[in-house]
Each structure stands twice: as C-alpha cells, then as structure tokens.
Amino acid sequence: MAKRLLQYRVFADAAGKMNLSLREIQGELLLVPQFTLAADTTKGLRPGFSTAAPPDVGRRLFAALVAAARAEHGRVASGVFGAHMQVTLTNDGPVTLWLES
Numbered sequence: 787m788a789k790r791l792l793q794y795r796v797f798a799d800a801a802g803k804m805n806l807s808l809r810e811i812q813g814e815l816l817l818v819p820q821f822t823l824a825a826d827t828t829k830g831l832r833p834g835f836s837t838a839a840p841p842d843v844g845r846r847l848f849a850a851l852v853a854a855a856r857a858e859h860g861r862v863a864s865g866v867f868g869a870h871m872q873v874t875l876t877n878d879g880p881v882t883l884w885l886e887s
Contacts, residue, residue, distance in 0.1 A: 787887045788854035791815060796883065804881075808859070815855055818865040818873055819848045841868060 825833035
C-alpha cells in the first residue's frame with residue numbers, strides 16, 4: 787500500500803492530466819488512521835464496527851504502513867492511532883479515491 791500511495795498517478799501534469807505521482811511532484815504524505823471507514827451502515831440507525839480489525843492489529847498495521855512509507859519517501863507525517871484528532875484538509879480536485887490492496 788505504501789508503494790501504491792507514493793506511485794499512484796493522481797496529480798496533474800503540464801497538460802492537466804492526472805499523470806504524476808506524489809514522488810514526482812515531491813509532495814508530502816499525511817497518513818491518518820480512521821477505523822470508522824470500516825463502519826457497516828447497511829442496517830439500523832447506528833454504525834457497526836464488527837468487521838474492523840481488533841485495535842492491536844489495526845495499530846500494528848498502521849505502524850507498518852507509516853514505517854514503509856517513511857522508508858520509501860522521507861516526507862511522511864502521521865496521526866496517532868486511537869486518538870481523538872481534528873484534521874483539516876482541502877480536497878483539491880474532481881475525485882476522491884479509495885485504494886485497497
């Protein structure tokens with residue numbers, strides 16, 4: 787996943803096409819753990835999290851992702867697993883992508 791994040795071509799080239807990677811633009815990567823993305827919202831009025839990995843597994847997986855990304859690309863920041871965080875961002879572009887591996 788770290789290699790995919792760093793090599794995925796989602797930034798515009800000179801022609802305005804999504805053709806450049808984070809590496810190619812020498813960008814920075816912010817990794818934020820958010821287990822709520824695993825929420826099952828298909829039934830009822832309360833999200834279920836039974837499909838999410840247990841916290842100790844999730845913490846290890848996230849730490850491994852951060853370490854792998856930092857080993858490949860020095861400009862990596864990360865949130866804290868399990869912490870209450872306030873993250874502000876500006877989505878710049880016409881797409882939002884969900885990468886899976």
